[in-house]
Amino acid sequence: MPTVADVIVVGAGAAGLAAAVDLARAGLAVTILEARDRIGGRMFTQIDPVTGHAIELGAEFVHGLPSEIWEPLRARAVAVKEVGGEPWCFENRALARCDFFGQIDEVLARMDGKSPDESFLSFLDKHYPESEMSGKGRAARRRALNYVTGFNAADAGKVGVHWLLKGMRAEEKIDGGRAFRSQHGYQDLLAIFRDELAETKTMLRTGTRVDELEWAAGQVRVSAHQAGGPCQVTARRLLVSVPLGVLQARPDDAGALRFTPPLPESKRDALGRLEMGKVVRVTLRFRERFWETIAPPNQAPATLSEMGFLFSEDEWFPTWWTTMPDKFPILVGWSPAHCAEKLAGQSRTVVIERGLKTLSQLLGVAAARLAQLLETAYFHDWWADPFSRGAYSYGAAGSDGAQEALGEPMKNTIFFAGEATDTSGHNGTVHGAIASGRRAAREILRGLD
Numbered sequence: 001m002p003t004v005a006d007v008i009v010v011g012a013g014a015a016g017l018a019a020a021v022d023l024a025r026a027g028l029a030v031t032i033l034e035a036r037d038r039i040g041g042r043m044f045t046q047i048d049p050v051t052g053h054a055i056e057l058g059a060e061f062v063h064g065l066p067s068e069i070w071e072p073l074r075a076r077a078v079a080v081k082e083v084g085g086e087p088w089c090f091e092n093r094a095l096a097r098c099d100f101f102g103q104i105d106e107v108l109a110r111m112d113g114k115s116p117d118e119s120f121l122s123f124l125d126k127h128y129p130e131s132e133m134s135g136k137g138r139a140a141r142r143r144a145l146n147y148v149t150g151f152n153a154a155d156a157g158k159v160g161v162h163w164l165l166k167g168m169r170a171e172e173k174i175d176g177g178r179a180f181r182s183q184h185g186y187q188d189l190l191a192i193f194r195d196e197l198a199e200t201k202t203m204l205r206t207g208t209r210v211d212e213l214e215w216a217a218g219q220v221r222v223s224a225h226q227a228g229g230p231c232q233v234t235a236r237r238l239l240v241s242v243p244l245g246v247l248q249a250r251p252d253d254a255g256a257l258r259f260t261p262p263l264p265e266s267k268r269d270a271l272g273r274l275e276m277g278k279v280v281r282v283t284l285r286f287r288e289r290f291w292e293t294i295a296p297p298n299q300a301p302a303t304l305s306e307m308g309f310l311f312s313e314d315e316w317f318p319t320w321w322t323t324m325p326d327k328f329p330i331l332v333g334w335s336p337a338h339c340a341e342k343l344a345g346q347s348r349t350v351v352i353e354r355g356l357k358t359l360s361q362l363l364g365v366a367a368a369r370l371a372q373l374l375e376t377a378y379f380h381d382w383w384a385d386p387f388s389r390g391a392y393s394y395g396a397a398g399s400d401g402a403q404e405a406l407g408e409p410m411k412n413t414i415f416f417a418g419e420a421t422d423t424s425g426h427n428g429t430v431h432g433a434i435a436s437g438r439r440a441a442r443e444i445l446r447g448l449d
Contacts, residue, residue, distance in 0.1 A: 005031040005203070005235040007444060008222055010210050010257070013041020014430050015417035016241035017193040018068075018437035019444075024200035026445055031233055032202060033224055035209040035255065035387045039194070042243065042388055043430065045187035046378060048285060051328045054185030055283050057380040059430050060332075064176035066431035068438075072192045079183040085308020085324030090362045091139070095296035095304075100143060100311050101177075107144040113165045119397045120148050120164060121156040142313065150319050152428065153277025153336040154394045163395030163427075170425025186430065212258045213238065217411040237413055237447070239440055244420035245276040245389025247406075255386030270405035273398060274420055276390030277428070278340040282317075282355045283378040286329040290373055294363055310362065315339060317358040333358065336391075344383045352377045392428035393420035403427065407436065412447040415440045 007023050009016045012034035024030045038044075042058040061083065062069050073080060089098035110127055118126075128141045148164065149156050171177065182188040197204060208231070212223040220238040224231050240247075242257065248271050249256035263271075292305040310320040317333035333355045335343055343351055356374065360367040382388045395402060407421030417440040419426070419433040426432030 003031060003203070003231070003233045005029045005233060007031075007237045007239060008033065008220060008233050008235045009239045009241060010213075010222070011041065011241035011243075011418070012036075012039040012204065012206070013241060013243070013418070014043060014189075014433035015419070015421075015437035015440070016041075016239065017190075017197070018434040019239055019241065019417055019441040020202055020437075021193065021196045021200070022438055022441035023444060024197070024202045026441075028444075030200070030202045031235070032204045033208045033210055033222065033233065034204070034206045037207045039204070039206065040186070040190050042382065042392070043186040043190060044380060045185040045190075047184065047187070048328075048330070048376075048378075050285065050375070051330065053323055053326065053328045053330060054181070054183075054187060055330075055378045056185050057281075057283075057378060058382065059186055060181070062180040062182065063429055063431070064171060064174035064178055066174050066426070066429075068431040068434040069189060073182060073188065076188075076192060078188045080180050081183075081325060083179040083181060083308065083324065085322055086306045087309045087311065088304065088307050090310065090312035090314075094298070095294075095362070095364075096299060097302065098311070100309070101147070103140050104144040104147050107140055108164075108168065111161045111165050113162055115161075117160050117162045117397050117400060119157050120154075120159050120161060121145070122397070123161050124156075143311075146311070146313065146318060149337045150334065152394050153279045153340070153391045154275065155337050158275055158396045160395050160397035160399050162397075162400055166425040167427065168425075174431075189430070209255070210257060212260060213240075213414075214260045215413055217413055220413060237415065237444055239415045239417060239444065241417040241437060241440075243276070243388050243390065243418060244271070244274055244393040246387065247271055247420075248274075248276065249386075249389060253386070255389070264410070266405050266408070267410075270402040273396055273402040274406065275394050275396050277392050277394055278337055278344065278383055279391035280335040280340040280343040280351060280381065280383070281379075282333045282335075282351050284331050284333070284352070284355060284359075284374055285376050285378075286331070286370075286373040287375055288373065289327060289329045290365065290370075291331075291363060294365075304363075312362055314358050314362065316342065316354050320359070320362070331359065340383065344381070348377070348379050351379055394427065407440070409440075409443055409447070415443055 006028040009032045044057040046055045210224045214221045294304045308324040319334040356370045409415045417436040422432035422436045
């Protein structure tokens with residue numbers, strides 16, 4: 001016999017968990033179905049056994065001061081530290097301290113939300129044609145291009161100016177230029193969600209892969225697979241909170257959801273105007289902070305001991321960061337968009353070796369020496385993960401209204417949440433996902449009247 005619930009939530013990421021808590025507190029019987037054997041979705045924390053530092057395989061930073069994250073952390077008195085350290089750049093084959101963000105502000109400020117939408121690359125070619133730029137102008141163009149690509153994990157030839165502007169304005173409202181880390185990473189936030197769910201009668205089923213969603217107005221039947229075999233859950237309402245990449249998957253792809261009847265044209269159109277960003281990241285723990293003693297030429301007596309971020313134009317891992325203000329022997333390599341495409345599907349060994357080669361070139365330390373110093377590495381291929389199929393979403397040129405259309409409920413029966421459905425400009429963030437889950441919960445509760 002199938003399990004019966006008031007609301008079925010598919011996906012136990014930030015959006016699904018937030019919605020489930022609100023719905024259960026309102027007195028509804030909620031069943032969460034999660035394909036993985038853990039909750040959190042693209043929040044995936046591991047604690048390094050040697051340093052005790054939180055290693056994030058997915059989301060890492062709290063961007064700005066969003067109430068969706070800060071309120072629960074403050075209520076539990078969770079320690080939070082602001083990300084610190086000096087920014088360094090590798091340009092013209094040399095390391096130097098740099099004002100990376102200051103140089104791109106002027107470029108980004110010229111984007112106009114009133115003009116017809118276009119890709120960021122098209123905007124640059126129109127206002128900052130490389131062939132007409134001076135050396136300084138070309139550097140500013142390259143940095144702006146690298147920033148948009150790296151921060152948003154986006155293809156500059158696809159990501160829309162309107163979407164970028166909306167995100168920038170949303171960040172300004174929450175002091176989004178600052179970044180923070182919780183004491184135990186996003187594991188702290190997940191612990192709060194677990195406690196909140198435990199206070200309700202919510203049924204959480206991990207290791208449950210949803211195959212088919214059969215629905216009609218006011219009635220849903222979900223068919224899934226568990227270790228013990230197939231199972232079914234029925235309800236009056238369904239909340240789908242899986243990543244954009246899963247919704248965009250073909251019916252025969254692993255992890256795909258099959259809707260019966262299929263999603264309407266409005267949903268398919270919205271899915272076609274949104275993109276899933278690509279990222280490969282690797283976290284390397286060394287025996288020591290070997291970069292502390294590196295003193296780049298022409299920068300003496302400065303060393304890299306206070307380095308927070310390292311920006312470059314490397315074609316594999318253009319961005320690196322440390323654990324500053326904590327001084328652990330850990331470096332994180334970030335490979336976005338076209339860089340990630342070259343690494344997607346590669347083995348863990350290949351990714352680590354490529355990361356070490358990049359560090360060798362940027363820091364001037366022999367790759368063999370880095371390999372000797374390396375003690376362990378952490379890596380998760382989100383692109384190959386069938387339950388994420390990418391890093392986080394962004395809007396392509398011409399995507400105005402796509403998030404709203406994707407999040408629109410269907411016949412007061414199927415509802416949608418997740419960072420890709422956030423309409424406030426916080427796509428690609430944990431707080432945006434939480435806000436979307438709470439919005440969907442309100443929609444469900446209003447529909448009960």
